[in-house]
Amino acid sequence: MKKQHLIVIGNGMVGHHFLEQFTGSDAAANYHITVFGEERLCAYDRVHLSEYFDGSSHEDLAMASTEWYGEQGIELMLDEAVTRIDRERQQVITSQGAYPYDALVLATGSYPFVPPIDGNDQPHCLVYRTLDDLDAIRKSAEGVKRGVVVGGGLLGLEAANALKSLGLEAHVVEFAPRLMPVQLDDEGGQLLREKIEELGVRVHTEKATSEIIPGEQHRLRMNFTDEDHLETDLIVFSAGIRPQDALARDAGLEVGDRGGVVVDNQCTTSDPRVFAIGECALWNNQIFGLVAPGYTMAKTLAAHLNGDGEAAFTGADMSTKLKLLGVDVGSIGDAHAQSAGARTLRYLDESAGTYQKLVISEDRKYALGAILVGDNAKYDTLLQYMLNGIELPENPQSLILPDSGDAPTLGADALPETATICSCHNVSKGDICCTIDSGATDLGTVKTETKAASGCGGCAGLLKNVVEFELESRGVEVNKDICEHFPYTRQELYHLVQVEKIRTFRELLDRHGTGRGCDICKPAVASILASFWNEHIHEPDHVPLQDTNDTFMANMQKNGTYSVVPRVPGGEITPEKLRVLGEVAEKYGLYTKITGGQRIDLFGATLNQLPLVWQELIEAGFETGHAYAKSLRTVKSCVGSTWCRYGVQDSVGMSIFLENRYKGLRAPHKLKMGVSGCTRECAEAQAKDIGVIATENGWNLYVCGNGGMRPRHADLFATDLDDQTLVKYIDRLLMFYVRTADRLQRTSVWLENLEGGLAYLQNVVINDSLGIGEELEAQMAHVVETYQCEWRTALSDQDKLKRFREFVNDEREDPVQTWTEERGQKRPADMTAEEKLIAVSG
Amino acid sequence: MNTEHDSQWQVVCSRSDLVPEAGVAVWTQAGPVAIFYLPDTPEQIFAIEHYDPVGGASVLARGIVGDVQGEPVVASPLYKQHFSLRSGQCLEDERVSVSCFEVRLDKGQVQLRAHGRKKASRAA
Numbered sequence: 001m002k003k004q005h006l007i008v009i010g011n012g013m014v015g016h017h018f019l020e021q022f023t024g025s026d027a028a029a030n031y032h033i034t035v036f037g038e039e040r041l042c043a044y045d046r047v048h049l050s051e052y053f054d055g056s057s058h059e060d061l062a063m064a065s066t067e068w069y070g071e072q073g074i075e076l077m078l079d080e081a082v083t084r085i086d087r088e089r090q091q092v093i094t095s096q097g098a099y100p101y102d103a104l105v106l107a108t109g110s111y112p113f114v115p116p117i118d119g120n121d122q123p124h125c126l127v128y129r130t131l132d133d134l135d136a137i138r139k140s141a142e143g144v145k146r147g148v149v150v151g152g153g154l155l156g157l158e159a160a161n162a163l164k165s166l167g168l169e170a171h172v173v174e175f176a177p178r179l180m181p182v183q184l185d186d187e188g189g190q191l192l193r194e195k196i197e198e199l200g201v202r203v204h205t206e207k208a209t210s211e212i213i214p215g216e217q218h219r220l221r222m223n224f225t226d227e228d229h230l231e232t233d234l235i236v237f238s239a240g241i242r243p244q245d246a247l248a249r250d251a252g253l254e255v256g257d258r259g260g261v262v263v264d265n266q267c268t269t270s271d272p273r274v275f276a277i278g279e280c281a282l283w284n285n286q287i288f289g290l291v292a293p294g295y296t297m298a299k300t301l302a303a304h305l306n307g308d309g310e311a312a313f314t315g316a317d318m319s320t321k322l323k324l325l326g327v328d329v330g331s332i333g334d335a336h337a338q339s340a341g342a343r344t345l346r347y348l349d350e351s352a353g354t355y356q357k358l359v360i361s362e363d364r365k366y367a368l369g370a371i372l373v374g375d376n377a378k379y380d381t382l383l384q385y386m387l388n389g390i391e392l393p394e395n396p397q398s399l400i401l402p403d404s405g406d407a408p409t410l411g412a413d414a415l416p417e418t419a420t421i422c423s424c425h426n427v428s429k430g431d432i433c434c435t436i437d438s439g440a441t442d443l444g445t446v447k448t449e450t451k452a453a454s455g456c457g458g459c460a461g462l463l464k465n466v467v468e469f470e471l472e473s474r475g476v477e478v479n480k481d482i483c484e485h486f487p488y489t490r491q492e493l494y495h496l497v498q499v500e501k502i503r504t505f506r507e508l509l510d511r512h513g514t515g516r517g518c519d520i521c522k523p524a525v526a527s528i529l530a531s532f533w534n535e536h537i538h539e540p541d542h543v544p545l546q547d548t549n550d551t552f553m554a555n556m557q558k559n560g561t562y563s564v565v566p567r568v569p570g571g572e573i574t575p576e577k578l579r580v581l582g583e584v585a586e587k588y589g590l591y592t593k594i595t596g597g598q599r600i601d602l603f604g605a606t607l608n609q610l611p612l613v614w615q616e617l618i619e620a621g622f623e624t625g626h627a628y629a630k631s632l633r634t635v636k637s638c639v640g641s642t643w644c645r646y647g648v649q650d651s652v653g654m655s656i657f658l659e660n661r662y663k664g665l666r667a668p669h670k671l672k673m674g675v676s677g678c679t680r681e682c683a684e685a686q687a688k689d690i691g692v693i694a695t696e697n698g699w700n701l702y703v704c705g706n707g708g709m710r711p712r713h714a715d716l717f718a719t720d721l722d723d724q725t726l727v728k729y730i731d732r733l734l735m736f737y738v739r740t741a742d743r744l745q746r747t748s749v750w751l752e753n754l755e756g757g758l759a760y761l762q763n764v765v766i767n768d769s770l771g772i773g774e775e776l777e778a779q780m781a782h783v784v785e786t787y788q789c790e791w792r793t794a795l796s797d798q799d800k801l802k803r804f805r806e807f808v809n810d811e812r813e814d815p816v817q818t819w820t821e822e823r824g825q826k827r828p829a830d831m832t833a834e835e836k837l838i839a840v841s842g
Numbered sequence: 843m844n845t846e847h848d849s850q851w852q853v854v855c856s857r858s859d860l861v862p863e864a865g866v867a868v869w870t871q872a873g874p875v876a877i878f879y880l881p882d883t884p885e886q887i888f889a890i891e892h893y894d895p896v897g898g899a900s901v902l903a904r905g906i907v908g909d910v911q912g913e914p915v916v917a918s919p920l921y922k923q924h925f926s927l928r929s930g931q932c933l934e935d936e937r938v939s940v941s942c943f944e945v946r947l948d949k950g951q952v953q954l955r956a957h958g959r960k961k962a963s964r965a966a
Contacts (some may be wrong), residue, residue, distance in 0.1 A: 276886055484911070516863075516880070518908030519917035519924075544863035548904040548919035560899030802868075808859040810869035814900045816893060831898050 011037030014278030015107030021302035119212030144233035148206025180568035333369035362363030597634030640677030647677030876903035
C-alpha cells in the first residue's frame with residue numbers, strides 16, 4: 001500500500017509531543033511524516049527557556065535530537081517556513097517548493113503580543129519566545145545596565161528573571177494594578193511583588209506606555225500615560241500571546257473572533273483533513289497557553305488518527321504551580337472565587353512571606369480554587385481536592401494554616417484511581433498502580449515507564465508519596481533505616497546525638513542500636529559526632545569508625561597506597577611552596593598531578609611514608625587539604641580584581657577567607673565552593689555547593705550546585721550581599737545542611753528533597769523562620785574555633801603515629817605492590833582479575 | 843591445647859599494638875596477615891589474610907570492622923566487600939574467600955600459628 005502523507009507545521013513542544021505519541025502507534029506505519037519548523041533548531045523546552053541564560057544550551061533544552069527524527073523516519077525540515085496552505089490541491093507551500101498532504105496538523109503555537117505603542121519597532125525593542133529571541137536579548141544586553149519587561153504576567157516575570165541572569169537591573173512594567181493578574185488576587189500579587197523586589201527586580205504597576213523615544217542616560221525612554229517615564233537600554237515585550245493562525249486564516253479555515261483555529265473535540269478544524277493542536281487551537285472558545293493541555297490535545301489527535309473513536313479533548317485544568325525568580329507561586333481552579341456562592345479562606349503571614357487562599361463551595365464541602373504565594377507545599381494536596389471533588393475536612397482552614405499538628409494532609413490513600421498525578425503526561429494514580437502491579441518496585445522504574453514527573457517535574461513529591469504508599473500497601477517494605485544496626489535515618493541519629501548529648505559511637509549503639517555497627521553506620525555517626533564535638537579523629541573512640549581515608553588522612557588508591565593533597569587555599573601558591581611540593585614528590589617517588597580544585601595531588605605514598613612526607617610539608621607551612629574527608633575540599637577562584645581587567649571584587653581574597661573559615665567542617669558529603677570575580681564566572685562557582693559571584697555591589701550567592709555524576713546548576717540564593725551577610729548566610733546554610741541531610745547526600749540532592757525547596761531554605765536562612773539562625777552560627781563558630789590541622793596534631797603524638805606502619809611488627813614495605821613507569825612518572829602496574837587472585841598464593 | 847603444637851605458635855606482635863574494634867597488619871612467614879581485636883567477642887582476636895583478592899592489594903586490616911547479621915566482618919576499604927573474620931568468606935561472592943589463621947593472646951603477646959593456615963570452608 002502506498003503511504004499517505006502526514007505533514008506537521010510547527011516543531012515546538014506540542015508538535016514534538018504529537019510525533020512522540022503518534023510514532024508509537026500502529027497507524028504510524030501507514031504514513032510518511034514531514035515536519036516543517038520555522039526555527040533553525042529542533043523542538044526545545046520553552047517552559048525552561050530562562051535557563052538558557054544560566055548556561056543551558058539548545059542541547060540541554062532540546063526535546064529530541066535530529067537523529068531521533070531520522071530513526072523514526074520523519075523528514076524534518078528546519079528553517080523552512082510554510083508560506084501558504086493550498087487546501088484545493090492538498091499542498092503545503094514553502095519557499096523551497098510544494099508538498100502534498102493527506103492529513104495536515106497545525107502546531108504553529110503562538111507569537112508574543114506587542115502592544116501598539118509608538119516606537120515599539122526600533123532596535124532594542126525585543127520579544128521573549130525563541131532561542132533566537134534570547135540570543136538577540138543577550139546581544140542587546142552586552143555592556144549595558146538596565147532592561148525593562150513590559151508585562152507582569154507569568155511570561156513577563158520569566159523574562160525579568162532572564163534579564164537578571166544577564167546581570168541587568170531588571171524592571172517590570174505592568175498595566176494592571178498587580179503582578180500576575182490572571183492567576184493572583186491583590187494580596188497575593190502584593191506579596192509576590194515584595195518578594196521579587198527583595199531580589200532586586202523593580203516593579204511598576206498601573207503603567208501604560210504611551211511612546212518609546214530615544215533616552216538620555218540610557219538608549220531608550222518610555223513615556224507613560226501618567227506623565228511618568230523610565231529610561232532603559234532595552235525593552236522586552238511579554239504582554240501575553242496570540243495564536244499563530246495566519247496560515248489557517250489565509251487558507252479560509254474557521255478562526256475565532258480573537259484568533260485561534262477553531263477545533264472540535266478531536267482537534268479537527270473546519271476542514272476534516274486539517275487538524276490543530278496547542279496554542280494555535282481554539283477549543284470551546286478557549287486558547288490554552290500552557291503545555292499540559294497542549295500535550296493532551298497532541299495525545300488525543302494521535303489516538304484519533306490511530307483509529308481510536310473514543311479519543312476526545314474535553315478541556316483542561318489551567319492550574320499552575322511554578323517558581324518565579326525563586327518565589328513559589330501556585331494558582332488553582334477558580335482562584336478569584338467567581339463561582340456562585342463561593343467563599344474564601346485566607347491566611348497571610350507577613351513575617352514568613354507566605355500567602356494562602358482557599359476558595360470553597362457555599363456548603364463548605366468542596367475546594368473550588370486556591371492561590372499560594374511564597375510556599376507551594378500545599379499545592380498538590382489542594383489541587384487533588386479540587387480536581388477530584390474530594391470532600392473537605394470539617395475545618396477546611398486547616399488545609400492552608402501552618403501545620404498545627406492535626407492538619408489533615410491528603411495522603412496518597414485518599415486519592416481516587418482517576419486522580420491525575422502528572423498533568424504534563426496525563427498519568428493517573430491508576431496508571432501508577434498498574435505499573436507497580438506489573439512489576440515496578442521502585443520510584444525510578446515507575447518514572448521511566450509512565451514518564452510521570454518528567455515534564456515540568458512539579459508532581460515529583462506527590463508521585464514519590466503515591467509510589468511509596470502503593471508499594472507499602474502491597475507489602476513491599478520501603479526501608480529508610482540507615483543500616484541493620486540502627487532503625488533510624490541519618491537525620492534521626494543526628495537528633496538523638498544532639499538531644500542526648502551522646503559523645504561516642506558505643507554510647508549511641510548501646511542506647512539505640514543493635515550488633516556492633518558496620519561500614520555504613522560507623523562513618524555516618526563519626527561525621528555526626530564530629531559536627532557536634534569536633535574532636536580529633538584519632539581519639540581512641542573514633543579511630544575504628546573511620547574509613548581508611550579518614551584514619552590515615554590520605555586517599556587510598558587502587559594498589560593500597562595513598563595520595564596526599566596539601567591545602568592550597570584559593571589555589572594561590574608561592575614559588576617556594578611550589579618548589580617544596582616538587583622536592584617532596586621527587587624525594588619519595590610520588591606521581592604528581594594538578595587537581596580540578598586548583599591544588600596538587602601527590603600519589604603513591606605508602607603508610608610508612610605518609611608521616612615523613614607530611615613532616616616535610618608541615619615544616620614548609622602546608623596543612624592538610626582534607627581531600628580524604630567528607631568536608632570542605634577547595635574554594636576554587638579566578639584571579640579577580642587583583643589582576644584581571646574585568647574583575648569587580650577580590651575573588652582570591654574571598655576564596656582564601658572562605659576556605660580558611662570552613663576547612664575541617666565535617667558534613668554528610670564533601671563540599672566544594674567557588675568564587676568568581678565577575679559575571680564571566682571563570683571559577684565555575686555555579687557548579688559548586690556554595691558559589692559566590694562578584695557584582696558591582698557585593699556578592700551574589702548561589703547554592704546547591706554540583707558537577708560530577710549528576711551535574712546541577714546552583715540556584716541563585718541572594719544577591720548583592722556584603723562580606724558579613726555573605727558569611728552569615730553560608731554559616732547558617734552549611735550548618736543546616738549538616739544537621740538535616742542524609743548520609744552521603746550532596747547539597748544538590750538535599751535541596752531537591754527539602755520540602756518547600758529553595759524558598760523554604762531562603763526562609764530558614766535569610767528570614768530565620770525557624771528561629772535557629774543564631775544557634776546555627778554559634779555551632780559554626782565552635783567548629784571554626786576548634787579547627788586543628790589533623791596532620792600537625794598527629795605528627796606531635798607518637799601514639800597516633802604508631803598506626804602509620806605497613807606492618808606493626810616489621811619495617812618492610814608491602815611486597816605485593818608492583819609499579820610501572822609512564823610519561824616519566826611511576827604508577828601502579830595493571831593487574832588482571834586472575835593476577836590479583838594469585839598475587840600472594842606463592 | 844597440645845604442647846607439641848605450641849612450639850609452632852609464632853609471636854607476631856603485642857596486645858598494645860592492637861586497636862580495639864579495628865585491625866592491624868603484621869608480617870609473618872606466611873606473608874601479610876590482618877589481625878582484628880574485638881574484645882567483647884568470645885574469640886577476642888581474629889586473623890585473616892591481609893591481601894584483598896578482589897581489589898588486588900594488601901589492605902584488609904585497614905577496613906571498617908562490624909557485623910552482618912551477627913557475623914563479625916571487615917569491609918574492604920577498596921570496594922567494600924565484606925569478609926567474615928571467622929571464616930574468611932566473602933559475603934558478596936561465594937566464590938571468593940581469604941585464608942584465616944589460628945591466633946591467640948598469651949601474656950600480652952599475640953601468637954599466630956604460622957603453618958596452621960587453613961583455607962576457609964563455606965560451612966564455617
